Amino acid sequence: MAGTGADGGFGGEHEAAAFVLDEIFGYLHSAALRAAAALNLADHLRDGPRTVGELAELTGCAALAIHRVLRLLATRGLFSEQEPGRFRLTPPAAALCTTSPVSVREAVLMMTEPAMWRSAGEVVDSARDATPSFDRIFGMSLFEYYARDPEAAAGFNDGMAAFSRVENAPVAAACEIPEDATVVDVGGGRGGLLLEVLRRNPSARGILFDLAHVLEGGRPAPEPGPAERLRSVAGDFLTGVPVGDVVLLKRILHDWDDATCVRILRNCRDALRPGGHLLVFDAVLAEGDEPQQAKALDLLMMTVLPGHERTEAQFRDLFRAADLTLRSITHVHAMPVSVLKVVPSP
Numbered sequence: 001m002a003g004t005g006a007d008g009g010f011g012g013e014h015e016a017a018a019f020v021l022d023e024i025f026g027y028l029h030s031a032a033l034r035a036a037a038a039l040n041l042a043d044h045l046r047d048g049p050r051t052v053g054e055l056a057e058l059t060g061c062a063a064l065a066i067h068r069v070l071r072l073l074a075t076r077g078l079f080s081e082q083e084p085g086r087f088r089l090t091p092p093a094a095a096l097c098t099t100s101p102v103s104v105r106e107a108v109l110m111m112t113e114p115a116m117w118r119s120a121g122e123v124v125d126s127a128r129d130a131t132p133s134f135d136r137i138f139g140m141s142l143f144e145y146y147a148r149d150p151e152a153a154a155g156f157n158d159g160m161a162a163f164s165r166v167e168n169a170p171v172a173a174a175c176e177i178p179e180d181a182t183v184v185d186v187g188g189g190r191g192g193l194l195l196e197v198l199r200r201n202p203s204a205r206g207i208l209f210d211l212a213h214v215l216e217g218g219r220p221a222p223e224p225g226p227a228e229r230l231r232s233v234a235g236d237f238l239t240g241v242p243v244g245d246v247v248l249l250k251r252i253l254h255d256w257d258d259a260t261c262v263r264i265l266r267n268c269r270d271a272l273r274p275g276g277h278l279l280v281f282d283a284v285l286a287e288g289d290e291p292q293q294a295k296a297l298d299l300l301m302m303t304v305l306p307g308h309e310r311t312e313a314q315f316r317d318l319f320r321a322a323d324l325t326l327r328s329i330t331h332v333h334a335m336p337v338s339v340l341k342v343v344p345s346p
């Protein structure tokens with residue numbers, strides 16, 4: 001008769017199978033997070049708890065739908081059901097507020113937008129063809145898509161800036177910048193990292209380098225001090241990059257295949273003044289089963305771009321192929337990216 005043992009008599013395999021069934025639902029957490037971000041639920045709870053009825057009125061949604069979204073998120077520590085049908089913010093949910101200095105709302109919207117979501121949904125095709133499913137679904141590459149669609153591009157660039165807002169200060173603190181250096185941020189997007197580097201290094205000057213449409217879409221807000229030492233230069237890093245003493249490459253190499261990375265790295269190497277160095281900011285993949293955000297991001301890369309996340313050994317090979325040498329790796333506490341200092345090979 002079943003049901004007599006400590007495991008109910010059904011054995012570990014039932015439990016293991018139930019575990020897999022539970023894993024299926026991970027994508028619905030992302031879907032609920034998207035709903036919360038899109039409907040600005042965190043902003044509506046900023047001044048105190050509200051009922052789902054009040055939130056429904058503020059968002060133009062059904063109260064029951066709001067309840068279902070928040071109830072799921074509350075199981076992950078995002079929002080909390082204070083009493084039946086009445087929710088409050090939690091510290092993680094507060095990071096979804098648009099007023100938070102480290103607001104991640106735009107990052108949530110960017111990572112769950114159709115370009116990413118639909119591509120990830122067709123991961124099997126990417127695995128079979130070894131090409132990003134994005135290209136098949138949208139008929140062009142991701143960066144071509146953003147070049148043609150200003151609204152999608154703004155969403156992507158705002159999302160990247162939101163990601164960076166969380167990591168810029170700790171990452172900039174780990175950067176080695178010599179006195180009076182010209183720092184070139186290659187593919188620097190909205191310029192948040194470069195501004196942080198200039199804030200910390202008052203004698204440095206900065207060049208924000210990115211595609212013309214990205215720079216036109218949003219320049220760093222003018223502020224006295226750091227922004228006065230920053231100028232923007234439009235161009236293509238596959239062709240060449242402006243000359244400087246330190247070249248920053250943040251979340252660039254993981255977008256591209258090895259051959260393209262070598263091309264970008266060679267252009268950066270050629271742009272270095274004597275004694276200069278590159279600072280590469282990317283995740284360094286942990287070997288083995290260790291959980292790591294970059295392992296999920298790597299799967300997204302597989303479906304949207306030709307790039308991938310890399311292990312330390314893969315980075316070393318890549319740099320060697322571009323006549324560069326990895327000098328050091330600094331892991332930034334609690335951040336998904338590390339700082340790789342790279343110098344021209346002798």
Ligand SMILES: C[S@@+](CC[C@H](N)C(=O)[O-])C[C@H]1O[C@@H](n2cnc3c(N)ncnc32)[C@H](O)[C@@H]1O
Pocket residue numbers: 143160161164186187188189190209210211214235236237238249250251252255
């Ligand atoms: C993943 S984002 C990283 C942005 C920024 N470094 C950050 O960490 O927030 C990649 C950046 O590379 C830029 N990019 C893509 N292709 C480029 C090219 N051919 N030349 C210059 N920049 C390019 C994109 O516009 C985008 O800003």
